[in-house]
Amino acid sequence: MTAFLQTVSVWTIPALIAFIPLYAAFRRVPVYESFVDGAKDGFQTAVAIIPHLVGMMTAISMFRASGAMDALTGAVRPLLERLGVPGEVIPLAFLRPLTGSGSLAFVTDLIREHGPDSLIGRIAATIQGSTDTTLYVLTVYFGAVGIRRARYALKVGLFSDAVGFFAAVAACWWLFGAV
Amino acid sequence: MVNWIWLGMIVISFWFAALTGRMEEVTAAAFSGAQTGVTVCLGLIGILVLWMGLMRVAEDAGLVQKLAVLIGPAVRWLFPDVPRNHPAMGYILSNLSANLLGLGNAATPMGIRAMQELQKLNPDPRTATPAMCTLLALNTASITLVPTTLIAIRLQFGSQNPAEIIGSTLLATAIATGAAIAADRWYRRRTGAPPYSAEPARKRPATFDHSAGSAEAPGRG
Numbered sequence: 104m105t106a107f108l109q110t111v112s113v114w115t116i117p118a119l120i121a122f123i124p125l126y127a128a129f130r131r132v133p134v135y136e137s138f139v140d141g142a143k144d145g146f147q148t149a150v151a152i153i154p155h156l157v158g159m160m161t162a163i164s165m166f167r168a169s170g171a172m173d174a175l176t177g178a179v180r181p182l183l184e185r186l187g188v189p190g191e192v193i194p195l196a197f198l199r200p201l202t203g204s205g206s207l208a209f210v211t212d213l214i215r216e217h218g219p220d221s222l223i224g225r226i227a228a229t230i231q232g233s234t235d236t237t238l239y240v241l242t243v244y245f246g247a248v249g250i251r252r253a254r255y256a257l258k259v260g261l262f263s264d265a266v267g268f269f270a271a272v273a274a275c276w277w278l279f280g281a282v
Numbered sequence: 283m284v285n286w287i288w289l290g291m292i293v294i295s296f297w298f299a300a301l302t303g304r305m306e307e308v309t310a311a312a313f314s315g316a317q318t319g320v321t322v323c324l325g326l327i328g329i330l331v332l333w334m335g336l337m338r339v340a341e342d343a344g345l346v347q348k349l350a351v352l353i354g355p356a357v358r359w360l361f362p363d364v365p366r367n368h369p370a371m372g373y374i375l376s377n378l379s380a381n382l383l384g385l386g387n388a389a390t391p392m393g394i395r396a397m398q399e400l401q402k403l404n405p406d407p408r409t410a411t412p413a414m415c416t417l418l419a420l421n422t423a424s425i426t427l428v429p430t431t432l433i434a435i436r437l438q439f440g441s442q443n444p445a446e447i448i449g450s451t452l453l454a455t456a457i458a459t460g461a462a463i464a465a466d467r468w469y470r471r472r473t474g475a476p477p478y479s480a481e482p483a484r485k486r487p488a489t490f491d492h493s494a495g496s497a498e499a500p501g502r503g
Contacts, residue, residue, distance in 0.1 A: 115385060123336050127343035134339055141338020145331035148394055149323055157319035162288050164315025165295035168307045174298065200422075204318075211435055219441035228436060228447045232429030233454035237422040240393075241284070243326075244418055245410060247394045248401040252409040253284050255469040259415065260422035262465050267423065267458030274450040 148247050155246030159238060163201045172197060188272050189223050195230050200264045203236035226275045234267040326390070333391035337373070346372035360420070360463070361413050363403075370399030374417060381424050393421055412470045416463075423462040425455050 124134040166172055176194045183193050191213060198206040210231045217223040237260035245253055299308040340346050350371035357375060364370050373396035380389035396417060404411050410418075429451050436444040 127339045130343045132342040137342045138335040142331045142335030145334035149327040153323045160319035161315040162291040164311040166291040168311030169295035169298035171298040219436040219439045228432045229450040232432045232451040235424035248397045256415040256418045259419045259465045263423045263462035266461035270457035271454035274453040
C-alpha cells in the first residue's frame, strides 16, 4: 500500500504535465500559446505575494530571535507535559503554524537527536506531517488575490492546528504504545 | 486578527529584546526574515508560472470544467454557495487532490487559481467570502496520504520502518481536518448573514464605497 501510494506520488506530476497538453491538442487548443498566456499570470501572482510574506517572515523571525518564543514555550510546558506531551516536542506547537521550514528543521533535529523510532521522533514527525503552516497558507492564498480581511479564517486554521497537535500526540501514544 | 497577531509578535519581540539584551540578534533576524520572505516568493515563481500555464491549457481544453461537473457531493456540500459548474469548483478539487497526494508544489498554484476564481464571485474583493475561508481551512489542515518528506528524513536517520508514521499522520490529519470543517461551519453559520449570502450580493456594488467595508466587520476577523 505504501509503495503503491509513493509510486502514485512520483508518477502524478509528469503524467499530468504530459496528459493535459495532449488532451488539449486533441481538442484543437493551441497548446503552447495557451500555456504561455496562462503562465504570465504565475509571475504576477508570485510578485503580488512578496509584501505579504516579507511582513510575516520578518515578524516571525524577530519573535524567535528575541527569545519570546522560548518564553511562550516555557510558560505552557508544565500543563502540556501533564497531558502527555514530551517537553522536547512543545516548541513545535508554536513553530508549526508559523513557519514550515523552521518547524521542519526543528523536527529533523529532534529525529537526529532522539532517533527516528523513538516516541519523540515519531510524535514530531506526525505533528509536522499532519498539519500545514497556517500563517503561510493564509498569507499566500489571500495575498495572491488581495484579501485584506481574513474574517474567521485564521481562527479556524489555528484551532485545527491545536486539534492536530494533540491528535498527533494521542495517535502516537495509541499506535506506538507507552515506553 | 491577523493585524493583532502581526503587531503582537513585533511589539513583544521588541520588548523581549529590550529585556534580554538581544537587540542585535533581533535586528539581524528582522532583515533575514525579510530576505526569507523574498527568497520563498522567488522559489514560488517557477512553480507558479509552470502550473498556471498548464492550468490555462487545461482550462482551454475544458478539463477544469469537466472536473467541476464530476465533483462529488462532499465538495458541493462544503462549498454550497459556489455554482455547480463554476471553474472554481474544478480548481478546488485539483487543489484538494494535490494535497491528498502530497504534491505540495502543485497544490499551492491550484489553490491560488481557486482563490482567484472565488474572488470573481466575491461582492467585496477585500473581504474573504465563506467559500474562501472553507478552502483555506481545508488547506491549513491539509489532509495528506503520504508525508513523503518526513518518511525521507526518517529513512535518512536509519529508521527501522520509515513509513510507519503514515498511520498516525493519517489519523491526526483526519481529526484536524474534521475539526477545521466543523469550526468553519460553525463560524459560517454564525456570520453567514448578508452581505455575504448570494442574495444581497448583487445589490452590494451599488452601495460599495470606502466606508461600507469597515462597518460590517466589527470583530477583529
